[in-house]
Amino acid sequence: xxxxxxxxxxxxxxxxSQDLARVIADDGFRPDLILAIARGGLFVAGALGYAxxxxxxxxxxxxxxxxxxxxxxxxVMLPPVPSAVDFSExxxxxxxxxxxxxxxxxxxxxxxxxxxxxxxxxxVYEKPASLVKCDYVWKRTDRWINFPWxxxxxxxxxxxxx
Numbered sequence: 001x002x003x004x005x006x007x008x009x010x011x012x013x014x015x016x017s018q019d020l021a022r023v024i025a026d027d028g029f030r031p032d033l034i035l036a037i038a039r040g041g042l043f044v045a046g047a048l049g050y051a052x053x054x055x056x057x058x059x060x061x062x063x064x065x066x067x068x069x070x071x072x073x074x075x076v077m078l079p080p081v082p083s084a085v086d087f088s089e090x091x092x093x094x095x096x097x098x099x100x101x102x103x104x105x106x107x108x109x110x111x112x113x114x115x116x117x118x119x120x121x122x123x124v125y126e127k128p129a130s131l132v133k134c135d136y137v138w139k140r141t142d143r144w145i146n147f148p149w150x151x152x153x154x155x156x157x158x159x160x161x162x
Contacts, residue, residue: 006143008124013148016124016138017044021051024093024136029120031093033086037062037108040097043149044124048095058082060111062104075104077111084115094121097147102131 008016024031033056036045042059049057061078092112099105105121109132112119122136125145 004143005146006125006139006141007146007151008148010148013043013124014047017047018051020044020122020124020136020138021048024048024052024120024122027136029093029118029135030091031120032056032090032117033058034093034095035060035082035087035108035112037094037096037104040147040149041095044097044122045095048093048122052093054093058086060108062107075107077107081111084112087112087115089115089117091118092116092120094119096121096123098125098127098145099123099130099132099134099137100127101129105130105132105134 031052031054034045034049034052034054035058036042038059038061045057045059049055060082062075063078094105094108096105099121105123109119109121120135121132123134124138126134126137126140128140128142
């Protein structure tokens with residue numbers, strides 16, 4: 001991995017979200033709902049929801065990264081886990097900030113597989129090593145990414161930090 005970091009500003013995130021939405025719309029995909037992978041996917045899902053006129057947003061909280069470049073062995077779904085029936089026969093767009101290893105997206109896709117009419121994924125960044133090749137990608141990079149929502153230290157310590 002390149003030591004230099006990719007930095008996404010809030011302004012660039014706005015551009016990325018609009019670009020992704022245009023590509024999705026031009027592709028003819030009209031999701032019934034957007035499934036955000038928390039936490040970074042919350043921003044992406046919200047922006048895409050507005051741009052694509054989709055008000056039906058759902059959330060899956062998946063823990064995988066526990067530090068810069070440090071992950072758990074496998075991603076873990078955290079409660080509350082949505083009911084699979086919520087996705088029944090829907091066209092679902094999974095939204096996340098980055099497909100790094102792809103393990104988180106793979107877990108979420110597997111969770112809703114067989115329940116949905118169609119599933120596609122949209123990310124701001126996709127890394128070459130990702131197991132999942134996303135349908136919609138704003139930019140590809142092999143660098144560590146500084147996102148505007150996670151670049152500054154927390155105002156309050158997290159549960160594990162306290």
